[in-house]
Amino acid sequence: MFSRxxxxxxxxxxxxxxxxxxxxxxxxxxxxxxxxEQQNGGGAAAAAHDRPMLRQNGRLQIAKSGREMSPxxxxxxxxxxxxxxxxxxxxxxxxxxxxxxxxxRALCAxxxxxxxxxxxxxxxxxTHPDDDPQEExxxxxxxxxxxxxxxxxxxxxxxxxxxxxxxxLSCSLARDGAGRPLFLIAQVQDITQxxxxxxxxxRRAEKEIVLLNNVLEQRIRKRTAELEESNEDLRDFAYSxxxxxxxxxxxxxxxxxxxxxxxxxxxxEKSQHYLRRVRAGVKLMSDLTDALxxxxxxSNTQLMHQTVDLSSVARAVAERLRERDPGRDVTVKIEETLxxxxxxxxxxxVMENLMGNxxxxxxxxxxxxxxxxxxxxxxxxxxxxVKDNGAGFDPAYAYKLFGPFQRLHTANExxxxxxxxxxxxxxxxxxxxxxxAESLPGAxxxxxxxxxxxxxxxxxxxxx
Numbered sequence: 001m002f003s004r005x006x007x008x009x010x011x012x013x014x015x016x017x018x019x020x021x022x023x024x025x026x027x028x029x030x031x032x033x034x035x036x037e038q039q040n041g042g043g044a045a046a047a048a049h050d051r052p053m054l055r056q057n058g059r060l061q062i063a064k065s066g067r068e069m070s071p072x073x074x075x076x077x078x079x080x081x082x083x084x085x086x087x088x089x090x091x092x093x094x095x096x097x098x099x100x101x102x103x104x105r106a107l108c109a110x111x112x113x114x115x116x117x118x119x120x121x122x123x124x125x126x127t128h129p130d131d132d133p134q135e136e137x138x139x140x141x142x143x144x145x146x147x148x149x150x151x152x153x154x155x156x157x158x159x160x161x162x163x164x165x166x167x168x169l170s171c172s173l174a175r176d177g178a179g180r181p182l183f184l185i186a187q188v189q190d191i192t193q194x195x196x197x198x199x200x201x202x203r204r205a206e207k208e209i210v211l212l213n214n215v216l217e218q219r220i221r222k223r224t225a226e227l228e229e230s231n232e233d234l235r236d237f238a239y240s241x242x243x244x245x246x247x248x249x250x251x252x253x254x255x256x257x258x259x260x261x262x263x264x265x266x267x268x269e270k271s272q273h274y275l276r277r278v279r280a281g282v283k284l285m286s287d288l289t290d291a292l293x294x295x296x297x298x299s300n301t302q303l304m305h306q307t308v309d310l311s312s313v314a315r316a317v318a319e320r321l322r323e324r325d326p327g328r329d330v331t332v333k334i335e336e337t338l339x340x341x342x343x344x345x346x347x348x349x350v351m352e353n354l355m356g357n358x359x360x361x362x363x364x365x366x367x368x369x370x371x372x373x374x375x376x377x378x379x380x381x382x383x384x385x386v387k388d389n390g391a392g393f394d395p396a397y398a399y400k401l402f403g404p405f406q407r408l409h410t411a412n413e414x415x416x417x418x419x420x421x422x423x424x425x426x427x428x429x430x431x432x433x434x435x436x437a438e439s440l441p442g443a444x445x446x447x448x449x450x451x452x453x454x455x456x457x458x459x460x461x462x463x464x
Contacts, residue, residue, distance in 0.1 A: 090167070094184040096144055098123035098137075101183060110167070110190055112160035128156035128164060136169075143173050144181055154191065166195040245289045253282040291419035298426045303343045310384060311337050313348050314372040317355045330362065335373030338382045340451045346427045347451075353420040354386040354447050361390035361445065381433075381453040389444040393437075401437055424449070 084091060090107030092100055103118045111118065111126060124133045139151040150172040157165040167188040174182045256279045264272065311334055318332045340347075355370065362368035367389075374384040393401075402425040404418065428435045428449050435449035 090188040090190070092118075092186045092188070094123075094186055096181045096184065098140070098184075107188060110165060110188060111157060117160075126157045128158055131156055140171065140184070143171065143184075146179075157188075164192070165190065166192040245285065249282055249286050249289065253279060253286070256282065288419070291423075298346075298423060298430070301343075301346070303346070303430060305341050306344060307339050308342050308344050308347050309337075309339045310347065310351065310374075311335065311372070313344070313351045314355060317348070317351045318370075320352075321355065321359045325359070328359075328363070328368070330359065330368040330370060333369070333371045333373075335371070337372075337374035337384060340382070342431045342451055347431070350424050350427050350449070351386075353424050354449075357420065357447075358386055358388035358390065358445070361392075362388050363390075365390055377450065379453065381450050383448055383450055385446055385448045387444065387446040392439040392441050392443045392445050394441055395439060398437055398439070402435065 084102075085104050087104055087106055090110045091104045092107055093102040095101055100119050100121065100123070103115055105115075108115055108118060113121075127133050136153060136155065139148075139153070142148050143151060150170065152168065152170045154166065154168050157167055159165050168191050170187045170189075172185050174185060176182050256275060260272075260275050260279070267275070314334045318334065322328075322330075351372075355372065358370045359368075362370065369389045371387045372385070374382055377383045402421045404422040425435055428451065431451045432453055433450040434453070435447065437445060437447045439445035
């Protein structure tokens with residue numbers, strides 16, 4: 001809002017050093033020098049003027065001194081005074097200490113004050129009380145120091161009747177021939193209507209955003225409810241199917257066992273083979289239904305959080321695997337890892353499935369090795385791993401690993417239901433983590449998982 005003064009002040013005749021006397025005369029004509037300066041000397045203008053300015057019938061007039069000005073100089077001063085007074089933009093001349101020296105009628109109309117009232121007000125009296133004047137004072141200090149040619153800002157003023165007036169303020173500085181500050185030229189352009197329009201548009205946009213957010217939230221809630229209902233239906237169906245299959249499967253297995261017991265010696269080899277196939281199929285179906293029930297139960301299981309040492313869990317799982325298959329020579333290395341928070345029952349299932357798979361898929365390796373360990377991750381979480389040197393798998397099909405009933409090896413190669421890794425993914429997900437696998441055929445497999453990714457793991461030393 002304040003017009004900016006050029007660093008090359010010779011381009012502006014108002015602040016030109018070559019026009020020093022005119023600067024003084026114009027400043028004197030506008031009445032910006034105190035009376036004491038007029039009496040004690042105010043540079044070149046002191047000899048030409050005894051008093052700053054007279055107002056007669058509401059009009060500015062240059063006061064004559066003992067020595068008359070030339071007609072050309074007097075005409076120039078009248079033109080300058082008229083340009084200042086009748087400017088459409090509110091303008092004020094300020095002392096370097098921010099005192100108001102002179103104001104024009106546009107500024108008086110903008111703020112609702114009489115001229116004498118504005119001249120009597122202390123500096124920054126019209127600045128809105130909620131606005132900190134320190135930033136503007138800092139800009140003004142840089143201007144007075146010569147660091148900047150001027151500055152602009154938008155600020156709030158208080159009208160005499162109490163309403164807020166938004167103004168675009170531009171400030172520049174006039175200096176004397178020696179480079180000393182004479183006065184500040186402050187121009188205030190009324191931007192209240194623009195601000196009100198911006199505020200109205202902003203409120204309209206905010207209301208529209210709120211409305212759109214509400215509509216979006218309603219859609220999300222509806223879709224979420226539908227998805228939850230669908231998932232609940234699927235869980236109920238899977239649970240019911242698995243539960244209802246148990247009784248007939250038990251009957252088939254029971255009666256098949258009785259047939260094998262009673263007719264075992266009377267059946268030929270082929271018939272006995274068929275009977276064994278029936279019982280094996282029944283067992284597989286029973287295992288699948290049990291796994292399906294366990295997977296369905298995971299969604300409804302209440303997590304019981306406590307501090308869990310997965311290294312201790314891994315050692316216990318390794319002992320059970322050795323007891324179950326004592327004839328195998330497997331090197332199992334368990335590293336110390338950070339303790340975590342979780343449900344020890346479910347995390348034990350994770351370790352049993354991952355280490356059980358490693359044990360199973362190294363069964364054809366003469367010197368099998370299984371490693372459980374962990375390491376800090378760049379995002380602040382802790383990354384656990386279970387690695388083996390077993391059969392491995394084709395990485396192109398890694399995405400299938402964690403789906404229910406998905407198997408990358410045939411039942412003739414390695415037994416299993418294809419539900420274990422699906423349970424691992426579900427449990428890890430419920431613990432705020434992720435799980436994935438890396439491998440190459442014949443080069444072993446590495447399974448990685450995280451838990452509570454947004455929470456720090458607990459170091460063993462803290463719990464010792």
